[in-house]
Amino acid sequence: MNAIVEVQDLTKRFGKVEAVKHVSFAFAEEGIHGLLGRNGAGKTTLMKLMTGQEFATEGEVRVFGHSPVENAAVLGRVCFINEAQVYPEDFKGRHALKAASRFFSRWDEAFAARLVDDFAPPLNRPIKKMSRGQRSAIGVIVGLASRAELTFFDEPYAGLDAVARQMFYDHLLADYAAHPRTVVLSTHLIDEAANLLERVVVVDEGSVIIDADAEDLRSQAVTLVGKADGAHAFAAGREVLGVQQLGGLASVTVAGLSDTDRQEAREAGLEVGPVSLQQLVVSRTGGRTADTSEGALQ
Amino acid sequence: MDDERPIFVQIAEQIEGQIVDGSMAEEGQVPSINELAAFHRINPATALKGVNVLVEAGVLYKRRGIGMFVATGAREALVQRRRDAFRADYVRPLVAEATKLSISPAQLADMIKKEAGR
Numbered sequence: 001m002n003a004i005v006e007v008q009d010l011t012k013r014f015g016k017v018e019a020v021k022h023v024s025f026a027f028a029e030e031g032i033h034g035l036l037g038r039n040g041a042g043k044t045t046l047m048k049l050m051t052g053q054e055f056a057t058e059g060e061v062r063v064f065g066h067s068p069v070e071n072a073a074v075l076g077r078v079c080f081i082n083e084a085q086v087y088p089e090d091f092k093g094r095h096a097l098k099a100a101s102r103f104f105s106r107w108d109e110a111f112a113a114r115l116v117d118d119f120a121p122p123l124n125r126p127i128k129k130m131s132r133g134q135r136s137a138i139g140v141i142v143g144l145a146s147r148a149e150l151t152f153f154d155e156p157y158a159g160l161d162a163v164a165r166q167m168f169y170d171h172l173l174a175d176y177a178a179h180p181r182t183v184v185l186s187t188h189l190i191d192e193a194a195n196l197l198e199r200v201v202v203v204d205e206g207s208v209i210i211d212a213d214a215e216d217l218r219s220q221a222v223t224l225v226g227k228a229d230g231a232h233a234f235a236a237g238r239e240v241l242g243v244q245q246l247g248g249l250a251s252v253t254v255a256g257l258s259d260t261d262r263q264e265a266r267e268a269g270l271e272v273g274p275v276s277l278q279q280l281v282v283s284r285t286g287g288r289t290a291d292t293s294e295g296a297l298q
Numbered sequence: 299m300d301d302e303r304p305i306f307v308q309i310a311e312q313i314e315g316q317i318v319d320g321s322m323a324e325e326g327q328v329p330s331i332n333e334l335a336a337f338h339r340i341n342p343a344t345a346l347k348g349v350n351v352l353v354e355a356g357v358l359y360k361r362r363g364i365g366m367f368v369a370t371g372a373r374e375a376l377v378q379r380r381r382d383a384f385r386a387d388y389v390r391p392l393v394a395e396a397t398k399l400s401i402s403p404a405q406l407a408d409m410i411k412k413e414a415g416r
Contacts (some may be wrong), residue, residue, distance in 0.1 A: 032341055169339060177332035177342060195305060195340040215304050215344060 002063075002155055004029040004150055005050055006181045010059035019045045021206040022059070027184060027199060032176060034197040034214070035186040038285050042206040043186045047152050048059070050184075051080040063150065079104060079148035081139040083155040093130070094136050097145075104146035111175065112145035118265055132159030140168050144175055150182045157187075165189070171197060186192035190278035194218075200277070204285040214277065221255040221280050222262065226270035234265055241275075241283040253283060309348030314357065317368055318376050328358055330368040345354055 003026040012020040020042045027033050030215050036212065037043050048054040049061050052068035052075055061068060070076045087096060097116075101107045116123065121137040122130065122262070130138070136157050157165050173196065176183065187193050200217060202210035221241055224231050228250035235243075235252045242253040253275055262272050275283075316322040329337070334345040349366060352358040360398045394405045 031343060147396065170336070173336050173339065173342070174332075195338070195344070198341045198343045213304060214341070215347070219304055 001028045001208040003027065004064060005184070006060075006062040007046070007050070008060040008062070008063060010046075010049060011057045012042075012054060014059045019206055020049065020189055020203075023203070023206070024059075025201050025208055025211050027182060027201075028240065029182055029200040030180045031264045032172070032183045032196050033199040033201070034183065034187075034190075034193065035184055035203070036165050036190055036199050037186075037203040039188070041203045041285070043203060044084075044201065047080060047082070047154050047184070049188065051075070051078055051152060053080070055290050076103075076105065076239055077145055077149045079146040079217060080149045081151070081153045081156050081283055082138075083136070083158050085139060091127050091129070093121050093125060093127060093134075093138050096127060097123070100142040100146055104148055106147040106149075108145050108147055111147075115141040115171065118171070119164060126182075133161070133164070134159075137164065144168075144171055145177050147175070151184070152190065153183065153185045153187075154184055155188070159235060163191065170195070172196070175298065188254060190281055191276050192276040197277075202281050209284055210281070217280060218274075218276040221253055221283075222257055222265075223251055223253045223273040223275055224265050224270040225249065225251045225273060226268070229257075230268055231270055234268055234270060241280075253279070299414050305338075306342050306351065309334060309338065309340075309345055310351040313352060317357065317373050318380065320373070322368055324368045324372055326368050327364075327369060330365060336408050364396070367393035 004277040005027040007025050008024055010023045011018065020076060023042075023046070030107050035043050035046065043179060045054060049056055050063060052063075052070065057067060059133065063074050064077060065123070066074050068078065088277075101109060101112070119137040119141060121134045121141070125134070127135060127138065135296070136159050140153075142143060143153050143156060155167055160168070161260055169192070172183065185193060194214060194274040200212060200214045201208055212220075228245060228248050231252045235254055238257070239255040240252060241255055244251040265272050313322065313328065317324075320350070322328065331342050331345045332348060334340075334349070335342040338345070349358065351354055353360060353366070356369055357376065358366050359369050393403075393406070396403075401409075
């Protein structure tokens with residue numbers, strides 16, 4: 001793998017709080033990757049570390065092979081769209097786009113204009129007075145039109161409705177196809193974005209708990225539904241991620257089943273159902289009950 | 299794209315299905331990786347993986363700089379493979395369910411005849 005971002009045994013402490021704990025992972029060059037986890041898991045801190053906005057307490061971050069901290073050669077190739085981006089007082093939407101067009105060497109003005117048409121943010125309104133969705137639209141436009149070699153989107157579509165989010169996914173895929181680059185997306189709307197992602201890194205309480213190809217994760221866990229005693233008997237001794245029971249019926253989420261195991265489960269009268277990436281992340285990050293009730297309802 | 303199997307497998311099967319039902323002709327051009335990715339809203343790397351399964355199986359072939367095409371004889375080969383799998387994939391579960399419901403093999407055969415004659 002040709003890594004564009006390498007994080008090696010990285011730790012970040014804020015006073016006594018360890019926001020990132022001995023984390024190591026890498027993102028390959030060219031691809032759309034996901035950095036997932038619950039709120040407060042450390043996603044934003046990691047992104048700030050990877051874009052030189054925070055200093056590492058311990059460990060190392062390398063972007064394009066170099067430290068990003070105060071390194072203009074690296075940062076000129078990186079775009080970071082942060083939900084909590086702070087703009088200068090009285091900065092209007094059009095000022096943000098103008099500033100971005102000057103900063104990013106690969107900025108595409110015509111593409112930006114198309115995005116402005118689609119997302120229709122009020123460019124003459126001060127950003128401070130914009131709604132959350134309108135601010136997100138500005139961020140999405142800057143992130144896409146910058147065409148930076150490495151783009152981080154941190155929760156890029158807070159406040160955007162389903163139609164606008166779909167527009168973002170479609171623009172991202174189409175523009176990525178025409179101009180391959182590396183995109184790292186953090187989102188809590190995991191199911192929506194799941195199929196777009198190549199590599200998935202999941203952080204929980206400052207540690208990496210999953211680092212895998214999205215495709216491999218898709219088939220990592222299944223939900224078995226059937227008679228309670230049969231389901232429990234089958235699940236015994238396996239890695240159980242969640243259990244939900246309704247009378248004599250049980251739904252058990254189990255990880256690491258082979259094709260043969262699945263066939264066996266079916267032959268034992270259990271229904272084998274998919275577990276989405278979102279359910280998997282939820283169950284791996286401590287939300288067991290919520291996960292299985294969702295799974296049982298499907 | 300919503301069952302438990304990997305998406306690239308589903309992409310490959312969908313293309314196979316279109317070859318089998320004739321909507322993708324032999325020697326016809328297959329949608330590009332980017333078109334597949336945009337249509338299914340999936341990662342292009344996943345679409346590529348699905349197409350590569352078919353290239354390795356000889357169902358599709360690449361013409362450098364032009365694109366991907368359906369190989370001659372691909373349809374026949376796919377139909378044969380599906381016939382081979384038909385019993386395990388369809389007949390076995392059908393009989394299992396019929397047995398559960400106390401439908402006899404004769405009754406089942408009768409139903410199949412009627413269904414085919416519709």
